Amino acid sequence: MSANPFSLWVYLSQTPLLWLTVTLLVYAATDAVSQATGRNPLVNPVLHAMWIIGVFLWATGTSYTTYFSGAQFVHFLLGPATVALAVPLYENRKLVLAAILPMALALVVGCVTAIVSVVWLAQLAGLPETVVLSLAPKSVTAGVAMGISESLHADPSLTAVAVILTGILGAIVVSPLMNRLGIRDYRARGFAVGLASHGIGTARAFQVDAIAGVFAGIAMSLNALITALLVPVLVTLLVR
Amino acid sequence: MIASLGLILLCQLAGEVIARGLGLPLPSPVLGLMLLFCLLVARDYIKPLARGPLADGGVEDASKGMLAHLSLLFVPAGVGVIQQLDMIAAHGVAIMLVLAGSVLITLVVTVVTFVVVARLLSLWVPR
Numbered sequence: 001m002s003a004n005p006f007s008l009w010v011y012l013s014q015t016p017l018l019w020l021t022v023t024l025l026v027y028a029a030t031d032a033v034s035q036a037t038g039r040n041p042l043v044n045p046v047l048h049a050m051w052i053i054g055v056f057l058w059a060t061g062t063s064y065t066t067y068f069s070g071a072q073f074v075h076f077l078l079g080p081a082t083v084a085l086a087v088p089l090y091e092n093r094k095l096v097l098a099a100i101l102p103m104a105l106a107l108v109v110g111c112v113t114a115i116v117s118v119v120w121l122a123q124l125a126g127l128p129e130t131v132v133l134s135l136a137p138k139s140v141t142a143g144v145a146m147g148i149s150e151s152l153h154a155d156p157s158l159t160a161v162a163v164i165l166t167g168i169l170g171a172i173v174v175s176p177l178m179n180r181l182g183i184r185d186y187r188a189r190g191f192a193v194g195l196a197s198h199g200i201g202t203a204r205a206f207q208v209d210a211i212a213g214v215f216a217g218i219a220m221s222l223n224a225l226i227t228a229l230l231v232p233v234l235v236t237l238l239v240r
Numbered sequence: 241m242i243a244s245l246g247l248i249l250l251c252q253l254a255g256e257v258i259a260r261g262l263g264l265p266l267p268s269p270v271l272g273l274m275l276l277f278c279l280l281v282a283r284d285y286i287k288p289l290a291r292g293p294l295a296d297g298g299v300e301d302a303s304k305g306m307l308a309h310l311s312l313l314f315v316p317a318g319v320g321v322i323q324q325l326d327m328i329a330a331h332g333v334a335i336m337l338v339l340a341g342s343v344l345i346t347l348v349v350t351v352v353t354f355v356v357v358a359r360l361l362s363l364w365v366p367r
Binding site for chain 1: 331337
């Protein structure tokens with residue numbers, strides 16, 4: 001036992017244990033609040049966990065690198081979780097097969113829209129080219145988007161932030177938007193939010209409706225696949 | 241449980257080997273997803289495959305456990321926003337507006353495409 005609480009803090013703040021614990025506990029708390037509010041879209045657990053941890057790091061003068069040494073164990077699971085999407089896809093393969101044509105068309109149209117709209121809007125807003133390139137893969141899951149960003153020589157850490165913000169924005173806006181549009185087909189609603197807002201949108205869809213969740217998961221995984229193929233092509237056409 | 245997690249990691253690893261080995265521009269988790277899906281379908285036809293994690297819902301339970309907490313996995317990358325404070329001070333508002341605009345357009349275009357195609361099909365294909 002250390003006699004000086006400050007030296008104990010200095011020691012702990014450099015260990016992965018502390019930051020992994022903080023990540024899990026803060027998320028557990030924000031998720032519990034989200035559940036208590038009946039999954040109100042504005043009480044998004046990722047959004048609130050992000051700023052609470054961010055403020056905590058800032059207040060304690062901890063660098064992101066130090067934080068990430070602990071949080072990387074959670075971050076790493078993004079890859080295996082993408083592989084795990086094979087299971088809902090397999091279990092609902094009949095449902096998916098029955099809607100294969102609407103899905104295929106919505107996938108291609110949606111994927112191109114997601115990339116082209118963000119590149120055009122970013123150019124319209126006069127953002128620098130690195131930023132435009134970093135935003136391009138923003139609709140796919142973090143691990144994949146960061147990989148695409150790297151291959152474009154953009155800034156993967158900015159891409160990660162754009163990915164998370166896109167996910168949160170989609171998760172917040174999807175229910176009110178779809179209700180206003182009068183769309184009651186939960187396959188279509190789920191598919192759209194999975195495509196536009198990857199895992200965070202998919203998590204939201206699972207909260208609303210099981211079928212919506214399945215279609216969101218499918219859209220998220222298929223979109224990761226074709227965005228990886230289309231971003232390099234579309235970006236060379238749109239930028240430069 | 242351990243074998244099931246091992247199988248999921250093995251699929252991703254195989255995806256990595258294929259993508260790097262053949263120089264494919266595909267993310268390894270997505271290749272892993274396709275591999276696991278093929279394995280699950282194959283085990284329904286080839287009985288000797290249905291053992292270990294591929295029997296008794298092993299890999300299914302492990303996957304659902306992971307997917308139940310999908311949003312948690314985005315928190316570490318999201319906290320990375322603190323590294324981008326300069327960028328946010330310079331372009332934060334523009335980036336937020338661009339992302340919000342793109343998300344709205346993408347949601348509407350995708351959902352309308354899906355619903356319209358599904359409706360046209362139900363008109364053309366007699367029940």
